[in-house]
Amino acid sequence: MKKLTLSSAVMLERRGTDPIKRRGSRQSRIPEIIDVSINVLVAAGYAGYTINRVANDAGIRLSTLQHYFSTRETLLRATIEEIARRYLQRFRHFTDNKSHSPQARLEAIVDDAFVQLTKPGPPAAILESWGLALHEPFARDVVLEMQKQFTQLFADLVGEINPGLSSAECELRGALIVSSLEGLVVFLQWSKDTALKLEVYRNAVKVVWSGLSRAGD
Template identity: 30%
Template sequence: MKDTLLEHYAMLSETTRSETLFDRAASPREKKRVQRIEDIIETAAKLFVRDGYAQFSSRRVANELGISLSNLQHYCGTTENLLLSMIRAKIEVFVTRFHDIANQTSLTPEQRFIKIIDEDMVTTLDPWIASFSFQTWALAEHDKDVNEHLKHIYGEFCRILASLIRDVNPAVTHSKADVYATLIASQIEGLLLYNKQIAADQQHWDDTLETMRTMWLNMIRVG
């Protein structure tokens, strides 16, 4: 049960978790439990990035929090569960956000597509997100469960993109939309790593963003 609870809160967006804590009639004990879970997730993510996946352990997280290992395990169970929950908390929140944008019927399909692209591209400028992603990918090379989980997360993002691509241009086939979505997602992920490692000149960022928008939209419109 404790594993399920931790994963449940890890999947929630920041807004939803905030509502859980303050906007509904939750008992003080429940609020304290949710806050503890959030503290665990945040501390785990900080150590994951700071020390690297190879040095990550539940014991290190417990020490950082100033609690016993058994107390930490009461909330999160195994180190593997903590890792998966942390990854869900830090990556799936973006997929949830993009899913919400894709369903904003007040916008045209092209506007929704651009909004998702713009928000995702902004994350490529964040060195912390880049470091977290790099550690997660490296861990996935050695951990089957993490690998499968990443496939699910990025697969869902590509499905959102592919659906929007076909909304923008219904003439695009399902298979071609999948290819386009994979290309776009991989280019954004590549830029994330490039900006972190190469420190690209940010004065050209607006031109870079506009160029990628135009390139991708032209590809979709032509089909």
């Protein structure tokens, strides 16, 4: 009988065929888990969402997932925050671009919103987050906090467009723009309109947001 020898390279190769992924670094693993979590939220809805499903779809053991997110609530909280953070980061990219006028920056956000909110996936995750917030206090707290941040972003932009407004008036108008944006999330998810008609809607939203920003007290 021949002597069986296994090199370390062969052993590592065999381990690599294990369907359970080896633990990565915290810096790389957390974003991966949250990406999968967003996909599960979209696919299963908040009612069907489980951390077991997330672990399975991520190709990791449940115990590995719980090393980073101990409960369903902590993972969902991080997931909702990440969904909102991505949109907030996109919009801040426009608001912070001082090479363009405040009005141009506001219109750029409208253009980007119509592109992003007509995509499959993340917009549906927003709706699921809102649905969860109706039933879970922790989710409601997250959604309300994110709403405040979006309101402040638009309030600051309104203040640049119309510097004569008080801070309270800017905040009010920022909140009205956010309410319009939230309506767009719902409308564009259900809309079956043609690209030409969506273009009409997009230009109309620019007129409405501009009117809210420019009107006097």
